[in-house]
Amino acid sequence: xxxxxxxxxxxxxxxxxxxxxxxxxxxxxxxxxxxxxxxxxxxxxxxxxxxxxxxxxxxxxxxxxxxxxxxxxxxxxxxxxxxxxxxxxxxxxxxxxxxxxxxxxxxxxxxxxxxxxxxxxxxxxxxxxxxxxxxxxxxxxxxxxxxxxxxxxxxxxxxxxxxxxxxxxxxxxxxxxxxxxxxxxxxxxxxxxxxxxxxxxxxxxxxxxxxxxxxxxxxxxxxxxxxxxxxxxxxxxxxxxxxxxxxxxxxxxxxxxxxxxxxxxxxxxxxxxxxxxxxxxxxxxxxxxxxxxxxxxxxxxxxxxxxxxxxxxxxxxxxxxxxxxxxxxxxxxxxxxxxxxxxxxxxxxxxxxxxxxxxxxxxxxxxxxxxxxxxxxxxxxxxxxxxxxxxxxxxxxxxxxxxxxxxxxxxxxxxxxxxxxxxxxxxxxxxxxxxxxxxxxxxxxxxxxxxxxxxxxxxxxxxxxxxxxxxxxxxxxxxxxxxxxxxxxxxxxxxxxxxxxxxxxxxxxxxxxxxxxxxxxxxxxxxxxxxxxxxxx
Amino acid sequence: xxxxxxxxxxxxxxxxxxxxxxxxxxxxxxxxxxxxxxxxxxxxxxxxxxxxxxxxxxxxxxxxxxxxxxxxxxxxxxxxxxxxxxxxxxxxxxxxxxxxxxxxxxxxxxxxxxxxxxxxxxxxxxxxxxxxxxxxxxxxxxxxxxxxxxxxxxxxxxxxxxxxxxxxxxxxxx
Numbered sequence: 001x002x003x004x005x006x007x008x009x010x011x012x013x014x015x016x017x018x019x020x021x022x023x024x025x026x027x028x029x030x031x032x033x034x035x036x037x038x039x040x041x042x043x044x045x046x047x048x049x050x051x052x053x054x055x056x057x058x059x060x061x062x063x064x065x066x067x068x069x070x071x072x073x074x075x076x077x078x079x080x081x082x083x084x085x086x087x088x089x090x091x092x093x094x095x096x097x098x099x100x101x102x103x104x105x106x107x108x109x110x111x112x113x114x115x116x117x118x119x120x121x122x123x124x125x126x127x128x129x130x131x132x133x134x135x136x137x138x139x140x141x142x143x144x145x146x147x148x149x150x151x152x153x154x155x156x157x158x159x160x161x162x163x164x165x166x167x168x169x170x171x172x173x174x175x176x177x178x179x180x181x182x183x184x185x186x187x188x189x190x191x192x193x194x195x196x197x198x199x200x201x202x203x204x205x206x207x208x209x210x211x212x213x214x215x216x217x218x219x220x221x222x223x224x225x226x227x228x229x230x231x232x233x234x235x236x237x238x239x240x241x242x243x244x245x246x247x248x249x250x251x252x253x254x255x256x257x258x259x260x261x262x263x264x265x266x267x268x269x270x271x272x273x274x275x276x277x278x279x280x281x282x283x284x285x286x287x288x289x290x291x292x293x294x295x296x297x298x299x300x301x302x303x304x305x306x307x308x309x310x311x312x313x314x315x316x317x318x319x320x321x322x323x324x325x326x327x328x329x330x331x332x333x334x335x336x337x338x339x340x341x342x343x344x345x346x347x348x349x350x351x352x353x354x355x356x357x358x359x360x361x362x363x364x365x366x367x368x369x370x371x372x373x374x375x376x377x378x379x380x381x382x383x384x385x386x387x388x389x390x391x392x393x394x395x396x397x398x399x400x401x402x403x404x405x406x407x408x409x410x411x412x413x414x415x416x417x418x419x420x421x422x423x424x425x426x427x428x429x430x431x432x433x434x435x436x437x438x439x440x441x442x443x444x445x446x447x448x449x450x451x452x453x454x455x456x457x458x459x460x461x462x463x464x465x466x467x468x469x470x471x472x473x474x475x476x477x478x479x480x481x482x483x484x485x486x487x488x489x490x491x492x493x494x495x496x497x498x499x500x501x502x503x504x505x506x507x508x509x510x511x512x513x514x515x516x517x518x519x520x521x522x523x524x525x526x527x528x529x530x531x532x533x534x535x536x537x
Numbered sequence: 538x539x540x541x542x543x544x545x546x547x548x549x550x551x552x553x554x555x556x557x558x559x560x561x562x563x564x565x566x567x568x569x570x571x572x573x574x575x576x577x578x579x580x581x582x583x584x585x586x587x588x589x590x591x592x593x594x595x596x597x598x599x600x601x602x603x604x605x606x607x608x609x610x611x612x613x614x615x616x617x618x619x620x621x622x623x624x625x626x627x628x629x630x631x632x633x634x635x636x637x638x639x640x641x642x643x644x645x646x647x648x649x650x651x652x653x654x655x656x657x658x659x660x661x662x663x664x665x666x667x668x669x670x671x672x673x674x675x676x677x678x679x680x681x682x683x684x685x686x687x688x689x690x691x692x693x694x695x696x697x698x699x700x701x702x703x704x705x706x707x708x709x710x711x
Contacts, residue, residue, distance in 0.1 A: 050688060057659055057666035059687075079664045172698040200694075210690035211697050220688045333684045334697035365687050368657065371676040375652050381594040382710035383633035384656070388679050389704060 010036035010240070012532060013261055013275035015247050015290070018103025019518060020505035020525035021281030022230025023149055027529040029237035033536060037231070037239055038263055038273065040246040040286070041072040041100035044228055049106065049218045059368060062107045062217040063096055071246050071266050071422045072099040085285075086415055086428040093431035094470045095316060097283050101243055102228030104283065104472060105518060107217040109338040110197040110224040111360075112152045113515035114143050114160035114523075118347045119356075122511045126351040128436070129405045130313075130510040133482040133491040136160070142523035142530075147195075150225040150522065151203040154195035158343050171200045171209055174334040177361065180326075180455065181340070189451055191361070192343050197225040197519075198336055213365045215337040224336075245271070248424050250278065250294040250303045250501070258303070258501045264422050277500045277532055281525060284314070284474030284507035285412060289427055291478070292414050304478070304495040304503070309488050311413060313406035313476035315512045318433055318468030320402070320441050321362070322448040325394040327456025332395055333365030342451075346514050354439035356403040356514040359447060366395045396455060398448060402440045402468070403514045406476050407432070433468060441465050473506065473517040480508040480524075493528035500535075504528040581607035584621035591628045592652055595708035599673035606654040609669050613660070614647050624648060680704070 014025045017039035029035045044066070053065040061078035068074045075096050076082045087093065097104040117136035122129040144164050146152075153168035170193040173181065181191040198215070199208045209223040222229065235241055245263040251272075253259045258278045263271050280287050288311040292302040302310055342359040370391045374384055404410075410432060414425040445462060452460050463469075481487025484496035489508050495501040506512075506521030581589075585607050589598050611617050624644050631637060635652075638645040650660040658670035677686045683701035685691040 053688060054671045055668050057661070057668040079666070172695045174697040175700040178698070208694040210694045211685075211692070212688050212690050213685070214688040218688070221690075329701065331683045331701045333687075334691070334701060365684055367676050367680055367684060368687075371656050375649075375656055378635035378638065378648075379633065380592050380628065380635055380648075380652055381633050382707070384652075385594055385596065385675075385679055385707050388656075388676055389707075392680050392684065 008036060008242075008271065008273040010034050010273070010275050011536060012036070012277045012279055013038065013273055014239075014279045014281060015261060016103065016280065016282030016287065016505075017101045017227065017231050017241065017243075018281060018283060018505065019105045019150070019225075019227035019230050020521050021279065022102065022227050022234050023146070023522055024279055024281060024504055024525040024529040024532075025239045026149075026230060026234035026237050027526060028532060029234055029239040031533055032238075033533070035234070035239040036273065036275070037234060037241045038245040038247050038261065039101050039241065039243045040282070041074075041098070041243065042069050043243045044098075044100040044102050044106060046218065046220070046222065046228070050220045053214070053218055063098075065217050066098050066100065066106065068099065069244065069266070071244065071264065071268075073420050074099045084420070084426065086418060086426055088428045088430045091431050091433050093314070093316070093429040095285060095429075095474050096470070096472050097285060097474065099286070101231045101241065102226050105225070105227040108226070108472075108518060109215050109516070110219075110336070111338050111516040112147065112150070112154075112195045112197040112519040113158070114195070115513050115515065115520055116159045116347050117161070119511055119513040122351070126349070128351060130479070130481065132510050133480060138491070139520070139523050139527065142526045143519065145526050146519055146522040149526075150197045151199055151206070152195050152197050152519070153200040155193050158192060158195070159346065166195065168200045168203055171196055171198055171336060171339060173339055174331065174363070176329055176331045176334065177340055177363070179328065180330065180361075183454055184342075184451070188345060189342050189359075189447070189454065190344055191340050193339060194341050194343075195519075196336065196338070199223045209336055211335045213333050213335065213337055213363075216364075246422055246424070247282070247290055248293060248422075250290065252296075252298055252303065252498065254298075256298075256498050258498055268422060277502065277535060279502045279504060279528060279532060281504045283505060284477045285427065287503065287505070287507050288412055288477040289414065289425075293425060304488050304497050304501060306497045307485055307487060309408070309479055309486065311477050312408040312411040313479050313510075314410040314412060314429070314431065314474070315404040315406060315476040315509075317401035317471040317473045317512065317514065318404065318437050319399050319471050320444055320468060321397060321399045321463045322452060322460060323395070323397050324452045324455070324457030324460040325391060326396050327394075329393045330396050331393060332363045332397065333367065333392075335363065337362070337364045339363055350443070351403075354443055355405075355437050357400045357440050357444055358514050359444075359451070360399045360401070362397040362399045364397070366397065367392050370395060396452075396457065398451060400444045400448070401471055401514050401516075402437045402444075404512055405434060405436055406479060406510060407434065412477060433466065437468070438465060441468075471516075473512060475506045475509040475512040475517050478503050478507045479510050481510060492531040493524060494531065502528045502532055578604040578608045580604060582618065582621070584618070584625070588621050588625045588628075588651065589655060591625050592648075593655060593675055594711055596675050596678065598655065598675075599670070602655070602658070602670040602673045605669040606651070606660070609654065609660050609667060610647065610650055613650065617647065620644060620647055
């Protein structure tokens with residue numbers, strides 16, 4: 001390994017500059033704490049990303065506008081798998097994330113759901129998965145803080161009690177979605193406006209959403225919050241940010257404290273960074289990778305891994321979908337991409353039998369996808385023009401996200417032979433969709449069919465059982481728990497094994513429920529920051 | 538105009554705007570008026586524009602899109618010009634579905650790129666696609682009004698809360 005050439009230091013060293021690390025850093029820096037953020041990837045710039053998207057030949061690939069730096073590779077699956085993640089099966093785990101300042105929320109949909117209180121008690125209530133060592137009430141103040149930091153619009157609590165109203169009123173639905181909402185009525189399929197990290201009005205110096213319908217892969221006007229904003233706010237609060245710094249090892253002393261993080265720069269030169277406290281926020285894949293790669297004589301299984309839980313319990317949200325053409329015009333693509341969903345069956349006794357679920361209206365502009373299909377069939381001329389118009393006007397795509405359970409056999413490990421270009425072991429991913437998810441798929445078919453019928457759907461096409469898309473909600477790989485023998489971090493987000501190592505973000509979540517994980521990961525990072533503040537005195 | 542310039546502009550090309558190249562005008566359009574990534578593009582020959590008109594049933598074709606597409610197809614389909622009239626005649630005889638072109642692979646390959654280029658702004662095989670246009674493609678022009686190309690706004694915040702405007706009439710089927 002290369003010799004260290006330079007030493008840096010800070011009171012708190014934050015590893016990873018995604019929305020979790022960025023906001024935790026901002027919170028700490030705002031309190032006058034000396035913070036250094038280390039980010040493996042480059043500085044990302046919105047204008048350049050928009051330009052790359054518009055010039056991309058693979059516009060359906062949300063990664064294509066974000067080329068990886070050679071020293072910070074990232075998963076990419078189009079036009080073919082770049083094999084950064086080594087798939088060990090039996091099922092694929094096509095997790096995608098960005099390595100660069102701001103992280104993966106550059107290309108999220110902005111859905112900012114809270115968990116529900118029962119999501120924290122899955123084992124106690126339904127004899128499935130794990131309980132959290134904290135309750136909803138414990139996390140609620142941090143949900144609120146996160147919502148006001150990033151700016152969340154919404155109108156109802158959706159079963160997650162609130163101490164304060166949403167910072168902003170809801171983003172309006174399109175006229176066509178309002179018609180659908182009326183059609184769906186007030187029963188099981190009641191359509192709700194989802195909480196979104198998207199400005200319905202100007203907020204925190206950023207403009208209101210003007211319906212560019214490009215939330216993924218890039219909001220061109222920053223009406224949708226992303227981690228790059230967190231990083232800039234952290235900088236403004238006094239934090240230092242070092243991009244292109246690939247942390248590859250954590251160094252411990254004889255007492256088990258973390259004394260340094262070692263990173264490689266773009267010239268493959270190694271540097272050593274010391275600190276009082278280390279906050280690991282490099283997402284649910286790269287964080288456990290670093291912990292496992294830090295194995296030494298004192299930590300033979302890796303740092304923070306006395307429980308052997310690092311990298312295990314990998315969860316995401318397997319997704320199923322249905323497409324059809326509604327009787328009345330729908331014009332998906334007007335307004336933001338994920339404005340509304342059916343949320344009233346996210347919890348219930350059924351979770352003893354199958355995964356929690358909800359249904360999203362996936363209002364992405366469908367014109368490109370529909371046209372690709374028609375062109376591939378050789379349709380042209382007037383027939384093509386008519387069909388593009390008719391299909392685009394009536395297209396409906398519903399998606400359901402299913403709750404995975406924390407299975408220790410779903411895990412990432414380090415390859416013993418394959419390394420990335422900077423010499424760091426690549427990850428092997430072991431993943432299996434459980435019957436718990438397959439049974440949810442079966443139940444969801446009934447719901448999909450009912451919704452399609454209400455909307456007079458024709459040309460109904462369901463995704464296949466057992467074949468699920470991935471939703472980039474990487475959770476569980478450094479699970480939180482009360483027992484150091486079975487978990488990685490405590491309720492304070494502190495590693496059981498190392499007094500000055502904290503871990504924030506979605507990777508510590510013991511359950512993932514059926515909603516997007518980002519707001520919960522962000523709330524956990526802010527909770528982590530509050531404990532770091534206390535620890536520093 | 539470069540492709541990058543194209544993607545930066547905030548005004549959408551739709552209908553018979555100045556950058557749309559009607560067939561009659563194209564016939565006397567001087568070469569070298571469009572560039573792509575800094576390269577001067579030749580104005581497509583009338584036979585190419587006639588083919589495009591046949592494939593789209595007479596939709597207006599953006600001038601820069603036509604020039605970029607012709608340059609791209611010329612580079613990747615040797616002898617393109619010798620097939621233009623034959624392909625046009627074949628499409629006129631096929632009545633809306635070009636599946637039977639599979640018996641003529643050289644024509645089918647040109648046609649696949651032509652149609653994808655016009656309607657999607659993309660050419661080439663899956664493993665090596667090329668982007669030749671974005672905002673000006675025919676699929677987006679067809680739904681202009683209700684929908685804007687992704688990353689462009691169709692109006693002020695909340696404008697989508699009013700019913701989608703009506704679509705412009707299509708050219709009559711030929």
